[in-house]
Amino acid sequence: MRYQNKLAAALAAAALCAPQAHAADATDANRALMRAFVDTAYVQKQVRKAYEAYVAPDLVQHNPNIADGREAAIAEIEGLLKHPAARFDVKHVVVDGDMATVHFRGSLGNGMSAAVVELFRLRDGRIVEHWDAFQVIDPNAQARNPHPYF
Template sequence: MNDTTDAGSLEKRNTEIVLRAMRELFAEKDPTAVDRYWAEPYIQHNPTMPDGLEGLRTVAPRLEGFSWTPARIAAQGDLVMTHSRVLGWAPEPAIIVDIFRLENGRIVEHWDVVQSEVPSAESVNGHPMV
């Protein structure tokens, strides 16, 4: 295999891991997903969340009416990015870009950008946010 094929395989595998991890932890509310898909030391860049896996274990079960619907997914090397519509994270629907870094098939770092959703009918340009 050449480097391009190897990179493509890694990116595909990492994307599948992120999608499975997010579905199992947040949609299926399975707290054991943290043990399968995340690893310490887990570095969290969201300013409202602590580093470490305990924060995920604490927050995920408390989210009422949570849904995560990724509209776009991109991967490059050890990074996977999702652009999603999320309900239940904030009082209003949110558009979130999550960036996950994986090491050895486990999520070890996370960044996100969270924006309140503005319906396209209320947007200056008329375009949807996702």
């Protein structure tokens, strides 16, 4: 009888651990995907290549100024990067399960920049949903702390 109880306890423990292992595997896979996406789109500025490789065609967009779909996102970002001095300085990429966050300084090459946080949801190896928030950086503002924005 004790053997059966120990076996049942071991099986129950294994069942409880399995989803966590799966979640860790998903986080690792999604972290690799996001690092590749960020490098291709933000660092190399190969927006179309990044979006075609890592973003679902039917991307759900929560930015009210951009239509749903991968092509609308490509057009928007390629438009932002038209100026040769435009760039994204990525500070953090955080991935947990099917959610990813990218925190960066975006500069459009016209003297304007912003602290940006983008949130992505991933499914089946693709980015399927996107949110973002911007904080315009005013170079003339007096910060109340020594570490504004980043």
